[in-house]
Amino acid sequence: MSSYYxxxxxxxxxxxxxxxxxxxxxxxxxxxxxxxxxARARGNRALAKxxxxxxxxxxxxxxxxxxxxxxxxERFLNMxxxxxxxxxMSIGSWILSGFSAATGLAVASxxxxxxxxxxxxxxxxxxxxxGLVAQGASALLGxxxxxxxxxxVSDTAVPAWHEGRREMPFIFAGSASASAGGAAAIxxxxxxxxxxxxxxxxxxxxxxxxxxxxxxxxxPAVRPYEAGTVKVLDQVSTGLSxxxxxxxxxxxxxxxxxxxxxxxxLAGSLCKRFAIFRAGFESARQTSGEAxxxxxxxxxxPVETLRVQPVSSRRPGAKAxxxxxxxxxPQATPESK
Amino acid sequence: xxxxxxPPPYRDATVVEPQPGQHVGFFTDSSIxxxxxxxxxxxxxxxxxxxxxxxxxxxxxxNTGELGANSWRHVAFIEQNRPVAADGSGxxxxxxxxxxxxxxxxxxxxxxxxxxALMRTEFGTVVVQPDVCNxxxxxxxxCPFGVIERREGDGRAFKCTLCYDRLKGHMQPAxxxxxxxxxxxxxxxxxxxxxxxxxLADLHQQGMAEARLYGVDESDNxxxxxxxxxxxLDEPEVYGLPTHPVTTTRDLPQMWRTAAVAxxxxxLGVLAAFGRRR
Numbered sequence: 001m002s003s004y005y006x007x008x009x010x011x012x013x014x015x016x017x018x019x020x021x022x023x024x025x026x027x028x029x030x031x032x033x034x035x036x037x038x039a040r041a042r043g044n045r046a047l048a049k050x051x052x053x054x055x056x057x058x059x060x061x062x063x064x065x066x067x068x069x070x071x072x073x074e075r076f077l078n079m080x081x082x083x084x085x086x087x088x089m090s091i092g093s094w095i096l097s098g099f100s101a102a103t104g105l106a107v108a109s110x111x112x113x114x115x116x117x118x119x120x121x122x123x124x125x126x127x128x129x130x131g132l133v134a135q136g137a138s139a140l141l142g143x144x145x146x147x148x149x150x151x152x153v154s155d156t157a158v159p160a161w162h163e164g165r166r167e168m169p170f171i172f173a174g175s176a177s178a179s180a181g182g183a184a185a186i187x188x189x190x191x192x193x194x195x196x197x198x199x200x201x202x203x204x205x206x207x208x209x210x211x212x213x214x215x216x217x218x219x220p221a222v223r224p225y226e227a228g229t230v231k232v233l234d235q236v237s238t239g240l241s242x243x244x245x246x247x248x249x250x251x252x253x254x255x256x257x258x259x260x261x262x263x264x265x266l267a268g269s270l271c272k273r274f275a276i277f278r279a280g281f282e283s284a285r286q287t288s289g290e291a292x293x294x295x296x297x298x299x300x301x302p303v304e305t306l307r308v309q310p311v312s313s314r315r316p317g318a319k320a321x322x323x324x325x326x327x328x329x330p331q332a333t334p335e336s337k
Numbered sequence: 338x339x340x341x342x343x344p345p346p347y348r349d350a351t352v353v354e355p356q357p358g359q360h361v362g363f364f365t366d367s368s369i370x371x372x373x374x375x376x377x378x379x380x381x382x383x384x385x386x387x388x389x390x391x392x393x394x395x396x397x398x399x400n401t402g403e404l405g406a407n408s409w410r411h412v413a414f415i416e417q418n419r420p421v422a423a424d425g426s427g428x429x430x431x432x433x434x435x436x437x438x439x440x441x442x443x444x445x446x447x448x449x450x451x452x453x454a455l456m457r458t459e460f461g462t463v464v465v466q467p468d469v470c471n472x473x474x475x476x477x478x479x480c481p482f483g484v485i486e487r488r489e490g491d492g493r494a495f496k497c498t499l500c501y502d503r504l505k506g507h508m509q510p511a512x513x514x515x516x517x518x519x520x521x522x523x524x525x526x527x528x529x530x531x532x533x534x535x536x537l538a539d540l541h542q543q544g545m546a547e548a549r550l551y552g553v554d555e556s557d558n559x560x561x562x563x564x565x566x567x568x569x570l571d572e573p574e575v576y577g578l579p580t581h582p583v584t585t586t587r588d589l590p591q592m593w594r595t596a597a598v599a600x601x602x603x604x605l606g607v608l609a610a611f612g613r614r615r
């Protein structure tokens with residue numbers, strides 16, 4: 001394979017780390033919402049409250065993360081200008097908006113109920129049903145918030161993201177469950193945190209299994225996972241998730257191990273998102289048809305290329321890096337493939 | 338290699354006035370490109386595209402490097418050593434090609450755009466509306482050709498508009514207008530396809546077996562035909578063009594289904610986590 005001066009064909013993704021962080025906080029908020037609803041429906045007030053708080057906190061961080069990453073943050077509301085099924089970002093904006101509204105309503109009803117003893121004179125009987133409906137909606141939309149982001153990254157030309165499209169929603173879903181369950185296991189008295197621990201352990205196992213499956217099926221696009229930061233992040237994530245799950249499953253009934261295990265799951269989920277995110281950048285860089293650190297491949301015979309060393313960067317200031325070393329003939333540099 | 342000898346290949350080609358409803362585009366014949374970069378200059382001037390640095394890239398006579406927010410035409414320069422004499426002894430040839438946005442029939446950039454800023458015009462071209470774009474950057478990662486880019490310091494995405502304003506005024510795009518060799522040809526894409534195939538046949542007849550068309554046949558790739566296609570003299574990768582461009586949005590229905598299954602799994606998972614009602 002040959003290339004144009006070693007330049008990648010694809011552009012580097014323009015998204016900053018805020019987007020990867022949002023994948024984490026969005027998943028955390030979404031699944032915490034779902035967990036909170038079920039806890040409330042089952043009368044587990046302690047778990048319902050802690051999960052709802054996590055959901056609100058996650059949401060509170062998510063929205064600014066999304067806005068700051070825009071090139072024109074003041075035009076954030078243009079996201080709601082159209083409803084566009086061909087754009088996961090458009091659908092995601094609507095899902096997230098609905099989730100935010102439902103969660104806001106659920107919180108408002110919780111607060112109203114909490115202060116009701118003082119407001120006995122007001123006709124507030126509608127609060128409980130409204131709150132429950134809002135939380136039900138928030139739970140349903142929460143599962144959407146936790147999974148649409150997988151479609152968002154897969155719906156790109158970036159090989160490591162696009163080729164992982166069959167497994168990505170399961171990785172994200174598992175990761176979101178692990179983080180939400182982990183957070184609830186930290187914040188809830190252990191007697192009430194049983195469901196959170198089970199959700200966390202199940203989520204972590206799915207997160208790890210689905211991402212291992214993805215790496216097996218990525219084909220050549222798996223290369224970013226085989227070296228560098230991505231490999232480290234991915235392996236650390238696997239270790240943290242499996243370790244945290246094991247801790248919660250065995251010693252989760254005691255508070256200190258529950259806190260450590262929950263924190264490991266949160267960290268594992270965060271690392272997984274960043275591993276996948278960074279893999280996309282590496283993958284886009286590798287679309288030049290050359291190994292990232294290897295020599296520029298030559299054209300196949302009979303055409304010999306009068307080559308110039310690839311320029312490492314095209315940004316201003318790259319001048320110094322642009323060494324004008326000319327090599328003639330394919331024998332000067334070994335073929336990388 | 339006698340690429341530019343003989344009579345000009347498109348002597349009789351006339352420029353058709355663009356009409357709304359007619360799908361127009363470019364056919365770039367790299368075999369007669371002389372690397373003058375008039376297209377790059379004309380594009381910059383007409384569209385008021387800002388400077389993006391005077392950089393020395395060390396890639397032959399190409400200091401533009403690639404298409405981007407501030408380069409809507411990019412002339413690639415490749416110097417190749419190859420046998421030219423009968424005894425197979427060496428010589429060199431230039432490959433030059435003016436690259437541009439392909440205005441794909443299935444444009445992933447347009448489809449993923451969450452704001453509707455990217456739109457299909459009445460000329461079948463793909464254009465960013467700068468007053469709508471909020472700089473989310475999704476189009477950048479969706480484009481299989483690495484064309485569209487977010488402009489630093491501005492925050493919005495920019496790319497070739499196929500001179501939408503000139504088309505509205507029944508004029509051909511600035512780059513095609515400025516091209517001195519008819520390497521860049523503008524017109525209705527059906528006409529251009531015919532012209533491209535005829536030119537390919539002529540070149541093959543002249544013994545240039547390496548000549549090939551890129552993006553002409555709708556079945557060639559997933560992109561469903563390009564509104565800007567090329568005649569190349571080497572592998573597409575040599576010019577920085579992907580052999581198999583992928584339209585990511587083709588797989589979107591499958592992706593939504595998978596995500597729905599995963600979301601359903603989450604709902605069941607939460608139910609299961611609580612176990613039987615006590």
